[in-house]
Amino acid sequence: MSAFACPNCGAARTREFFAVDGVPVHSVLLMPTREEATGFPRGDVRLVHCASCGFVANAAFDVTNNAYSTRYEETQGFSPTFNAFADRLAKRLVDEYGVRGRRVLEIGCGKGEFLERVCRFGDNQGIGVDPAYRPERTPDDVRDKVTYMQELYADRHADLRPDVVVCRHTLEHIAPTREFLRRLRGHLEARPDVLVFFELPETLRVLRECAFWDVYYEHCSYFTPGSLARLFRAEGFELLELSLDFGDQYILIMARSADGPTRPSLPLEDDLDETARLVAHFEREAPRQLEAWRARVRGWVAAGRKVAIWGSGSKAVAFLTTLGLGDEIAAMVDVNPHKQGKFMPGTGHEVLAPERLVDVRPDDVIVMNAIYTEEIRAHLQRMGLQPDLHPA
Numbered sequence: 481m482s483a484f485a486c487p488n489c490g491a492a493r494t495r496e497f498f499a500v501d502g503v504p505v506h507s508v509l510l511m512p513t514r515e516e517a518t519g520f521p522r523g524d525v526r527l528v529h530c531a532s533c534g535f536v537a538n539a540a541f542d543v544t545n546n547a548y549s550t551r552y553e554e555t556q557g558f559s560p561t562f563n564a565f566a567d568r569l570a571k572r573l574v575d576e577y578g579v580r581g582r583r584v585l586e587i588g589c590g591k592g593e594f595l596e597r598v599c600r601f602g603d604n605q606g607i608g609v610d611p612a613y614r615p616e617r618t619p620d621d622v623r624d625k626v627t628y629m630q631e632l633y634a635d636r637h638a639d640l641r642p643d644v645v646v647c648r649h650t651l652e653h654i655a656p657t658r659e660f661l662r663r664l665r666g667h668l669e670a671r672p673d674v675l676v677f678f679e680l681p682e683t684l685r686v687l688r689e690c691a692f693w694d695v696y697y698e699h700c701s702y703f704t705p706g707s708l709a710r711l712f713r714a715e716g717f718e719l720l721e722l723s724l725d726f727g728d729q730y731i732l733i734m735a736r737s738a739d740g741p742t743r744p745s746l747p748l749e750d751d752l753d754e755t756a757r758l759v760a761h762f763e764r765e766a767p768r769q770l771e772a773w774r775a776r777v778r779g780w781v782a783a784g785r786k787v788a789i790w791g792s793g794s795k796a797v798a799f800l801t802t803l804g805l806g807d808e809i810a811a812m813v814d815v816n817p818h819k820q821g822k823f824m825p826g827t828g829h830e831v832l833a834p835e836r837l838v839d840v841r842p843d844d845v846i847v848m849n850a851i852y853t854e855e856i857r858a859h860l861q862r863m864g865l866q867p868d869l870h871p872a
């Protein structure tokens with residue numbers, strides 16, 4: 481057992497089950513030079529599991545390593561697959577939850593692409609809070625609908641008085657999860673009708689598939705549907721929806737504040753036993769998966785094959801640093817033009833436009849997110865390339 485107390489439920493002890501040393505503390509922050517990328521500060525991963533609430537956390541996470549800024553390039557908005565998902569989700573908020581003509585606050589809005597969709601589709605007024613916001617990315621047609629605050633969410637934002645609070649892919653970057661939710665609940669104290677929508681990565685899949693590339697330093701908090709629901713219920717929220725989306729990679733939770741703790745009622749909440757079983761599975765199988773990937777990639781290189789990686793985000797950084805690979809990868813490509821020409825923390829690979837693969841002519845392309853495989857296959861075919869694709 482570890483003496484690390486659970487930041488999600490307060491249980492005194494947790495158990496460590498996976499460790500990686502020396503991973504870049506940010507994996508989405510891109511560097512202007514290779515030297516800065518390879519010299520990027522590193523930290524350790526010590527994944528612990530809380531048997532009481534099912535939460536998984538990095539016990540070695542140190543918040544002082546965080547440096548979210550405008551260099552943070554998290555957008556997936558250059559992928560048609562991702563845009564279709566974001567459109568559908570924003571329309572669901574408008575059509576199924578009646579988010580029309582409302583005041584919508586998005587905590588951790590990134591470049592504002594989702595908030596702007598919600599404002600466009602439902603004629604809403606948006607307020608986005610995020611230190612990584614970039615004003616020049618906001619399109620002219622929504623400038624009268626959205627306001628941005630380039631800062632971290634804090635108590636002073638309580639007086640924004642939103643009708644809807646959106647928080648997507650943010651809570652997994654926050655270590656004191658219970659404290660954060662308690663604070664938000666406090667901000668909504670006098671306003672029980674506020675709709676709260678959170679979206680974040682689903683951890684049962686990561687454990688089941690031994691997806692070690694989904695474990696990285698920036699993500700200090702790992703939720704299953706049940707552990708997320710337990711947190712919301714304990715802190716005084718009633719749940720309207722708990723579901724999976726984006727190829728079951730993301731958890732969606734819709735909630736409203738309640739008078740006190742609420743009781744489980746939704747099908748996905750009962751996952752404590754399954755989580756414990758999958759943690760044990762990951763502990764046993766992840767080291768074998770790591771060895772298998774290392775052998776596969778080194779085998780390709782030894783056979784004279786050229787290997788590329790498609791997708792330069794956190795998954796790629798985690799994939800390479802966890803495996804201890806670098807020079808084996810001939811090219812790293814990404815469809816996001818804001819990433820191209822910059823360098824990946826850790827291995828220092830320059831991120832190239834996919835079109836550069838015409839010169840590289842890879843034999844093997846590792847696809848960092850399997851959901852994009854067909855989109856990538858079509859892209860490669862348009863360039864006259866037919867490498868073997870390997871979804872991670």
Ligand SMILES: [Zn+2]
Pocket residue numbers: 486487488489490491530531532533534535
């Ligand atoms: Zn716990």
